[in-house]
Amino acid sequence: MSGEPMASWPALSPYAKTFDSRALGRLFYYDSSSPKARTIVLIHGLGDEADSWRHLFPLLKKDARLLALDLPGFGRSVPVKRVSLGYCADAVLGLLAEEGIERATLVGSSLGAAVAQLAAMRDEERVAAMALVDGGIPGLEAARGAWRMLAPGIGERSYLSLRGKADAAYASLAPYYADIAALGEEDRAFLRVRVEERVESDGQMRAYFSLLRSLALWAGIYKGLFTKSLAAFQGPVLAAWGEKDRVAPPSAADRLVGIAQHGTKLVIAGAGHLPQQEKPEPLAEAIAELAVADGDH
Numbered sequence: 001m002s003g004e005p006m007a008s009w010p011a012l013s014p015y016a017k018t019f020d021s022r023a024l025g026r027l028f029y030y031d032s033s034s035p036k037a038r039t040i041v042l043i044h045g046l047g048d049e050a051d052s053w054r055h056l057f058p059l060l061k062k063d064a065r066l067l068a069l070d071l072p073g074f075g076r077s078v079p080v081k082r083v084s085l086g087y088c089a090d091a092v093l094g095l096l097a098e099e100g101i102e103r104a105t106l107v108g109s110s111l112g113a114a115v116a117q118l119a120a121m122r123d124e125e126r127v128a129a130m131a132l133v134d135g136g137i138p139g140l141e142a143a144r145g146a147w148r149m150l151a152p153g154i155g156e157r158s159y160l161s162l163r164g165k166a167d168a169a170y171a172s173l174a175p176y177y178a179d180i181a182a183l184g185e186e187d188r189a190f191l192r193v194r195v196e197e198r199v200e201s202d203g204q205m206r207a208y209f210s211l212l213r214s215l216a217l218w219a220g221i222y223k224g225l226f227t228k229s230l231a232a233f234q235g236p237v238l239a240a241w242g243e244k245d246r247v248a249p250p251s252a253a254d255r256l257v258g259i260a261q262h263g264t265k266l267v268i269a270g271a272g273h274l275p276q277q278e279k280p281e282p283l284a285e286a287i288a289e290l291a292v293a294d295g296d297h
Contacts, residue, residue, distance in 0.1 A: 006076055009051045009054040009190060011054065011058065015030040016030060017030070019098050022080070023080070023094070024072065024090065024094045025072055027069055027072070027077050027091055028069065028075060029050060029067055029070065030050055030066070030069075032061040032064075032067075034065050038065070038104075038292075039067065039101050040060060040064045040066050040067070040291055041096065041105070041106050041107065042056065042057075042066065042067070042069075042109075043069070043088075043092060043106060043107065043116055044070070044071065044074070044112050045109040045113075045135060045274075046211060046215070047074070047198060047208050048074065048109070049076070049194070050068040050070050051075070051194070052274065052277065053068045053276055054277075055276065055280040056283065056287075059280055059284035060288060063291065064288070064291050067095060067096075067099065069092070069095055071083075071088045071112070072088060072091050073203065073206065073207025073208075073210070074208075077091075082210050083207040083210040084211065084214035085115060085118055086214070089115050089119040089121075092116070092119045093119050096126055101126075103126055104126065104128060105127075105128050105129040105130070105287070105290060105291045106120065106130050107131040107133065107287055108132060109135060109274065110133070110134050110140070110248065110273060110274075111135055111140065111211065111215055112133075113132035113135030113140075114136055114137050114140060114218070114226070116136075117132070117137060118226075120229065124233065128291075129235040129236045129290050129291065129293065130237050131237075131238040131240060131287050131290055132237065132238065132239050133240045133275065133276065133283065134245050134247070135248060136226075136230075136252070137218065137222075137226040137227075138219075138223055138226065138255055138256070138259075139249075139253075139255060140248060141219040141220070143247055143248045155209055156205065159199060159209075166192065166196050169198075170191065170192045172195065175272075176246075176273045177272040177273070177277070177278060178242065178244035178272035179272075182278075187277070230256065232261075233261065234261065234262075235262065236263075236290055236293045237263045238266060238290045239264070240266040240283055241266070241268065242268050242271030242272045242274070244270065245271075247272075247273040248273065253267070266283070
């Protein structure tokens with residue numbers, strides 16, 4: 001694979017921006033830039049990029065200003081230190097500060113949901129509402145599959161085993177979808193190229209395992225802190241889950257809603273772990289409603 005930066009999903013290219021920070025490194029993000037009353041920040045999960053939101057972005061940009069970033073070490077963002085959950089939360093808050101945004105709704109997919117929660121812990125005044133999409137703590141600690149990659153060396157060997165094996169790399173995506181074969185041809189072609197770029201990148205491999213191990217530490221030691229913070233959060237919280245999620249158990253949505261003061265659950269029929277890619281319409285509708293409700297509490 002070439003050393004060129006990852007290409008954007010074509011419809012997202014006009015919204016691409018970067019900013020450089022001594023503390024955060026170079027952050028790549030999409031910014032709809034439209035002067036809307038509300039801002040929504042889209043936070044991808046482990047081993048993903050901002051393009052994960054390619055189908056949600058056009059559905060939401062008419063209702064809010066959208067920011068979708070590559071977390072440090074992933075996609076086109078370049079870190080300046082070891083990637084961790086705290087670093088990612090600081091990147092989200094740093095992006096909001098850079099753009100002069102005082103309050104926003106945070107939408108996190110999978111691990112990105114835990115990033116959103118930690119960002120709210122660190123600056124609740126800046127977080128108006130949260131959508132936790134197939135992720136969050138408690139919940140992610142029960143995720144299947146990823147934890148076997150934690151042992152030093154074992155996970156890296158599994159990752160490296162996919163290099164030069166395009167079909168195997170693409171097949172590794174299947175558990176994250178209800179039916180990857182049902183995606184459109186353009187989507188499948190994009191994902192095939194994208195996953196090959198990931199597995200061939202030493203930098204993204206380092207970021208993947210560093211962030212995974214950081215999540216395990218936070219989920220194992222500080223789960224009570226996440227629970228307490230979620231219970232104290234004053235804004236609305238949406239727990240949205242793919243009905244056919246094979247990675248994180250859908251029962252986790254009930255736990256999150258049960259903890260939050262103003263929690264709502266959404267089960268998305270026919271979707272797996274990444275409903276923003278398989279069934280974006282119902283998720284977009286629920287997020288738009290959440291962003292409108294953020295001033296009601």
